[in-house]
Amino acid sequence: xxGGSGLxxxxxxxxxxxxxxxxxxxxxxxxxxxxxxxxxxxxxxxxSKLTKGAAVAGAAGVFLIFGITMFFHTLAWLxxxxxxxxxxxxxxxxxxLLFLLAGxxxxxxVRLFKKGAPPxxxxxxxxxxxxxxxxxxxxxxxxxxxxxxxxxxELTRP
Numbered sequence: 001x002x003g004g005s006g007l008x009x010x011x012x013x014x015x016x017x018x019x020x021x022x023x024x025x026x027x028x029x030x031x032x033x034x035x036x037x038x039x040x041x042x043x044x045x046x047x048s049k050l051t052k053g054a055a056v057a058g059a060a061g062v063f064l065i066f067g068i069t070m071f072f073h074t075l076a077w078l079x080x081x082x083x084x085x086x087x088x089x090x091x092x093x094x095x096x097l098l099f100l101l102a103g104x105x106x107x108x109x110v111r112l113f114k115k116g117a118p119p120x121x122x123x124x125x126x127x128x129x130x131x132x133x134x135x136x137x138x139x140x141x142x143x144x145x146x147x148x149x150x151x152x153x154e155l156t157r158p
Contacts, residue, residue: 072098 015023072094080090 076090076094077087078090079085079093080087083089
């Protein structure tokens, strides 16, 4: 009868301290291994979902490209019907429009690249320089105070 003594199940009092420490160590090791297995299973599940999502996004991109292509064909035929042009004229207008948009996008891209190049953290570097200067100034002040104390001067606070 183990009763309500609060000592735990029978036989636990017979264990030595070394056995108890060994048992705790073994259970902690088992817990760590189980946590690692849980993390592996969780990452595998998430990676699988991300892979499937990437494949579906790729399919969506292909459909989008075909849709845009069909839109431009439709636009060319619409221009042909509206202005009673030859079919090649509508396609030529759409082609010129696409080249103009490509040129505009390239111009904007070049400007953005120039603003971002070279990719150095200029603000962080400037802040680090200011911080170093502050530390050097504080070191000089500490050295002056230390030399003054060595000469027997009293420390006065401004």
